[in-house]
Amino acid sequence: MTADALAPVAGPALDALDALESEAIHVFREVAGEFDRPVILFSGGKDSTLLVHLAIKAFAPAPVPFPLLHVDTGHNYPEVITFRDELAARYDLRLEVARVEDYLADGRLTERADGTRNPLQTQPLLDAITEHRFDAVFGGGRRDEERARAKERIMSLRDAFGRWDPRKQRPELWNLYNGRHAPGEHVRVFPISNWTELDVWRYIQRENIELPPIYFAHERPVFSRDGMWLAEGPWGGPRDGETLETRSVRYRTVGDGSCTGAVESTAATLDEVIAEVTASRLTERGATRADDRMSEAAMEDRKKEGYF
Known part of the structure; x- marks a missing residue:
């Protein structure tokens, strides 16, 4: 037998978008196999819409095996909320909504002097995770967005209080992900960590993904x-x-x-x-x-x- 006959047969080459898609789908399937109660954070924005599209691809023809969660500040753009609801209905996905307005109404939170409610989302998010016992929370964060997000691993541990310690990031070698966590802890999962904004838009175009x-x-x-x-x-x-x-x-x-x-x-x-x-x-x-x-x-x- 010749050396040529023993050489591995090369498969079709993946382009950059194929490779990113493959990695993200692998992450979704790993989490589905390892965790009991995953959830996708979904705002109706382009990155979370991309997550839903990838999750549908990961499990087709079966339905996506976990729900969506939106932390609604009450200050969202109407076009985005309409799109959020229509997408959940179209794919028959369960949508859980944690509302900042509810926390303001009963005094658990108070309005900030600067008027922004973005920092007020943390407590409703953590309470929803605790209430529904979510142990893996998918997010659409990407490393190219901001320096703190660049420090995150694809699977990022949160302690029993939902806190993140950047000094305790686990190594992720050879696409091996460590989802181990103690009772009360959970893991944030970022399947599109390695995508750039341009990758997202090119993939949206290739896959004909609808956006607000x-x-x-x-x-x-x-x-x-x-x-x-x-x-x-x-x-x-x-x-x-x-x-x-x-x-x-x-x-x-x-x-x-x-x-x-x-x-x-x-x-x-x-x-x-x-x-x-x-x-x-x-x-x-x-x-x-x-x-x-x-x-x-x-x-x-x-x-x-x-x-x-």
Whole structure:
């Protein structure tokens, strides 16, 4: 027998998106096999919508074997909430909603002076995890978004109080994931950690994934604050000296309306959005999220307390 006959036969080469998809699907299946009560954090944004698409692929033709959880600040954009509900209904997914409004109404939380509710999501999230006994919580965090998220492993342990300690990150060698946890602890799981914003958009285009229209250019009344275009809404604004202007904008990320800004854009198609993202030198959170500008370690501090 010749040496050529003993050589391994090469299979079809995976392109970058195929490899990222394969890794994410592997993570979903690993968690489904290792944990008892996983859940997908789902806001209706592009990254969590991508997670749902990957989960459907991972388990088809069977249904996705775990529910969705949204921590609703009450200050979300209406287009996103409508999309959230329609997607859950379309795929017959159970949607659990933890509402910040409920915590404000009964005094468990109080409004912040700056009006933003993003930091107020932590306690409803942790309570929902405890109430439903979720032991693995999928999130759409990516390492390219922000420096604290770059420290996370794909499986990231949280203690019994939901806290994260970056000094206790476990090694993940050869795609081997350690989901071991004690009673009361849980694991945050980030299947698209290694994706970039551009990867996300290219995959959305390839797979023809539907998104809320807020991600594409549209005319909207906005006002300028701290270098961002914010929309008026129940979260307040414009303030004295801030003037509403109708501009063509789109959102690179969605969240609490009090701190999520739009970018001026005419990108109304996937091709145009991809071209715009390719040319950008700022991450979507760095460009449009005021809550990440509170301090150099704003995100890391919140993650240590139990935030996404």
